[in-house]
Amino acid sequence: xxxxFHRSANxxxxxxxxxxxxxxxxxxxxxxxxVRSEFFxxxxxxxRQPVPFSHRHHVGELGIDCRYCHGGVETSASxxxxxxxxCMTCHxxxxxxxxxxxxxxxxxxxxxxxxxxxxxxxxxxxxFNHAIHIHKGVACETCHGDVDDMPLMMRAHSxxxxxxxxxxxxxxxxxxxxxEVFAMHWKPPEDIERVRKSLIDVLGIDTATMTDxxxxxx
Amino acid sequence: MADAAATRAARPPVLRGxxxxxxxxxxxxxxxxxxxxxxxxxxxxxxxxxxxxxxxxSIAWLISVGVGAYGINIPVAWGTMIxxxxxWIGIGHAGTLISAVLLLLRQPWRASINRFAExxxxxxxxxxxxxxxxxxxxxxxxxxxxxxxxxxMHWPQWRSPLVWDxxxxxxxxxxxxxxxxxxxxxxLAILRDRARTRAGQLFYxxxxxxxxxxxxxxxxxxxxxxxxxxxxxxxxxxxxxxxSLDFTFALIPGYHSTIFPPYFVAGALYSGFxxxxxxxxxxxxxxxxxxxxTARHLDNxxxxxxxxxxxxxxxxLSEAFFAWYSGDxxxxxxxxxxxxxxxxxxxxxxxxxxxxxxxxxxLRRVRFSPLALWIAAVLINLGMWLERYVIVVSGLANxxxxxxxxxxxxxxxxxxxxxxxxxxxxxxxxLFIRILPAITIFEVEExxxxxxxxx
Numbered sequence: 001x002x003x004x005f006h007r008s009a010n011x012x013x014x015x016x017x018x019x020x021x022x023x024x025x026x027x028x029x030x031x032x033x034x035v036r037s038e039f040f041x042x043x044x045x046x047x048r049q050p051v052p053f054s055h056r057h058h059v060g061e062l063g064i065d066c067r068y069c070h071g072g073v074e075t076s077a078s079x080x081x082x083x084x085x086x087c088m089t090c091h092x093x094x095x096x097x098x099x100x101x102x103x104x105x106x107x108x109x110x111x112x113x114x115x116x117x118x119x120x121x122x123x124x125x126x127x128f129n130h131a132i133h134i135h136k137g138v139a140c141e142t143c144h145g146d147v148d149d150m151p152l153m154m155r156a157h158s159x160x161x162x163x164x165x166x167x168x169x170x171x172x173x174x175x176x177x178x179x180e181v182f183a184m185h186w187k188p189p190e191d192i193e194r195v196r197k198s199l200i201d202v203l204g205i206d207t208a209t210m211t212d213x214x215x216x217x218x
Numbered sequence: 219m220a221d222a223a224a225t226r227a228a229r230p231p232v233l234r235g236x237x238x239x240x241x242x243x244x245x246x247x248x249x250x251x252x253x254x255x256x257x258x259x260x261x262x263x264x265x266x267x268x269x270x271x272x273x274x275x276s277i278a279w280l281i282s283v284g285v286g287a288y289g290i291n292i293p294v295a296w297g298t299m300i301x302x303x304x305x306w307i308g309i310g311h312a313g314t315l316i317s318a319v320l321l322l323l324r325q326p327w328r329a330s331i332n333r334f335a336e337x338x339x340x341x342x343x344x345x346x347x348x349x350x351x352x353x354x355x356x357x358x359x360x361x362x363x364x365x366x367x368x369x370x371m372h373w374p375q376w377r378s379p380l381v382w383d384x385x386x387x388x389x390x391x392x393x394x395x396x397x398x399x400x401x402x403x404x405x406l407a408i409l410r411d412r413a414r415t416r417a418g419q420l421f422y423x424x425x426x427x428x429x430x431x432x433x434x435x436x437x438x439x440x441x442x443x444x445x446x447x448x449x450x451x452x453x454x455x456x457x458x459x460x461x462s463l464d465f466t467f468a469l470i471p472g473y474h475s476t477i478f479p480p481y482f483v484a485g486a487l488y489s490g491f492x493x494x495x496x497x498x499x500x501x502x503x504x505x506x507x508x509x510x511x512t513a514r515h516l517d518n519x520x521x522x523x524x525x526x527x528x529x530x531x532x533x534x535l536s537e538a539f540f541a542w543y544s545g546d547x548x549x550x551x552x553x554x555x556x557x558x559x560x561x562x563x564x565x566x567x568x569x570x571x572x573x574x575x576x577x578x579x580x581l582r583r584v585r586f587s588p589l590a591l592w593i594a595a596v597l598i599n600l601g602m603w604l605e606r607y608v609i610v611v612s613g614l615a616n617x618x619x620x621x622x623x624x625x626x627x628x629x630x631x632x633x634x635x636x637x638x639x640x641x642x643x644x645x646x647x648x649l650f651i652r653i654l655p656a657i658t659i660f661e662v663e664e665x666x667x668x669x670x671x672x673x
Contacts (some may be wrong), residue, residue, distance in 0.1 A: 004420070010428065158369070161370040162371030162372075163369075
């Protein structure tokens with residue numbers, strides 16, 4: 001009876017058996033890296049908006065407060081997007097004929113809101129609440145980054161669960177006095193360590209329960 | 219004394235008649251190599267395949283509509299997905315017992331039935347593994363149960379029975395697969411050598427991993443095979459114990475008896491051997507291998523069923539007794555409502571099958587009548603499924619507050635998924651019989667040689 005397999009079959013078999021294991025490890029390794037890459041987390045990506053609204057101009061150069069447009073941030077879960085009328089408080093007076101603002105004028109005329117593209121989207125099973133973070137001394141810029149330097153809004157952080165937990169497990173380094181949460185590029189005072197320690201007590205931050213599942217998932 | 223000797227003498231032999239190697243290899247090998255199949259093989263496969271399609275359809279429906287599409291409800295949020303899971307994983311245990319424990323105990327009667335019993339284990343575990351995933355609200359995230367370096371930055375919740383199940387099933391599936399494949403290698407080499415087509419030579423040749431049957435090969439084979447048997451043996455006990463702890467972890471009356479782990483393991487072996495008989499009896503008849511899978515095998519399987527079944531019956535008794543003895547109102551009410559509440563008919567059918575039908579097996583006449591034994595095995599399979607369903611549902615239906623009592627009923631999807639999984643299981647068994655030797659060639663040859671005094 002002739003040989004069924006050539007001598008090289010031994011080598012091929014070994015290569016396949018070992019290679020399969022290496023490939024398995026590689027898949028895990030690549031996947032681990034891939035889900036952390038900006039390609040997946042969408043960090044530093046600015047989606048196309050109906051109007052190219054510049055936070056750099058409005059916040060950085062003009063110094064408008066966050067709450068002027070995002071009025072719900074202190075009282076509700078969602079910070080809220082401004083109604084067309086809010087844009088028009090200024091733009092009925094200045095840049096009234098700018099091409100760039102045509103969609104805003106159309107929106108006002110038709111009553112149809114502008115369709116902004118959400119930049120900081122969380123999965124539906126995450127119940128994030130802006131108000132509680134603002135009141136417990138977590139600043140806007142802590143999560144949203146240097147908004148005053150963004151010509152178009154983009155993500156500054158990955159918003160993965162690991163990123164959320166990194167603060168929920170140890171909130172102290174991210175705290176500041178609630179009066180300062182809307183400040184951009186806030187410089188911590190000399191005695192910030194002591195302030196942060198006392199903030200935990202003063203603001204009643206219950207670190208023991210902050211990683212319980214129901215805090216974010218109901 | 220004389221009676222005992224007479225009974226022993228009356229026991230049928232493990233192999234009937236005299237066999238030589240060529241004949242055994244030819245008979246078992248030709249099923250695979252030449253497709254020597256009974257006339258109704260492919261029509262029967264076709265019927266099973268229709269149920270495979272039903273299974274796919276039901277799963278697609280379940281995933282697209284959500285878990286509310288089958289019978290579960292609040293407060294009965296565990297339903298047929300859990301009872302199917304427990305039932306299927308239990309069935310696997312007989313295969314592991316036959317292949318591992320009987321190997322270590324040097325029981326010669328395991329040789330003819332171990333291969334398909336192991337295949338049965340593997341397919342049953344494959345079916346079982348699907349159900350905890352289908353039970354999830356978001357089945358596509360099942361891999362969150364793995365300790366992967368994910369971006370959540372936390373390990374799976376080790377207090378959750380889901381994670382225990384995942385680990386238990388994964389371990390069980392891995393060991394079962396390795397054990398089954400290890401035992402296949404010498405047979406695959408036999409098939410490779412007898413294959414007449416190039417495709418057959420390549421297929422069996424690649425799977426045989428270069429087995430030449432040298433003394434070194436056999437020495438290593440034995441060492442590995444016994445080592446794997448020793449690894450698989452604790453799994454017979456541990457896997458179903460973990461499954462039972464899934465229940466005790468939920469502080470629900472009726473889920474909480476300390477008898478649960480041994481009672482579940484006995485139930486697993488009981489239903490597993492019932493499934494072995496359900497498959498073995500038609501198989502030996504259809505392929506005319508009654509001289510290889512003899513009355514002895516059926517008799518032994520029935521005896522194991524008596525032993526395991528009586529432990530299960532003791533479990534029922536113990537559950538009822540401790541409910542009364544505990545003096546705990548909730549436990550007592552749950553037991554009472556299990557027998558006389560909304561699920562009472564299922565409970566009594568379960569008792570009739572698992573305890574009532576079992577008693578027939580004491581009769582030698584029943585054990586030696588394949589038809590009677592097959593009917594008993596099927597009824598016991600049904601009873602064991604009902605047992606799991608009754609445990610899962612009746613506990614949750616009657617918890618601590620009567621105001622929150624409620625029931626669940628079975629939707630079409632419950633039937634679709636269960637019957638679909640049965641069909642898929644049998645379709646896999648059919649394919650296995652067609653592609654791989656369902657009876658271990660080399661071990662039966664060895665047995666025949668020993669019997670003929672040639673070993």
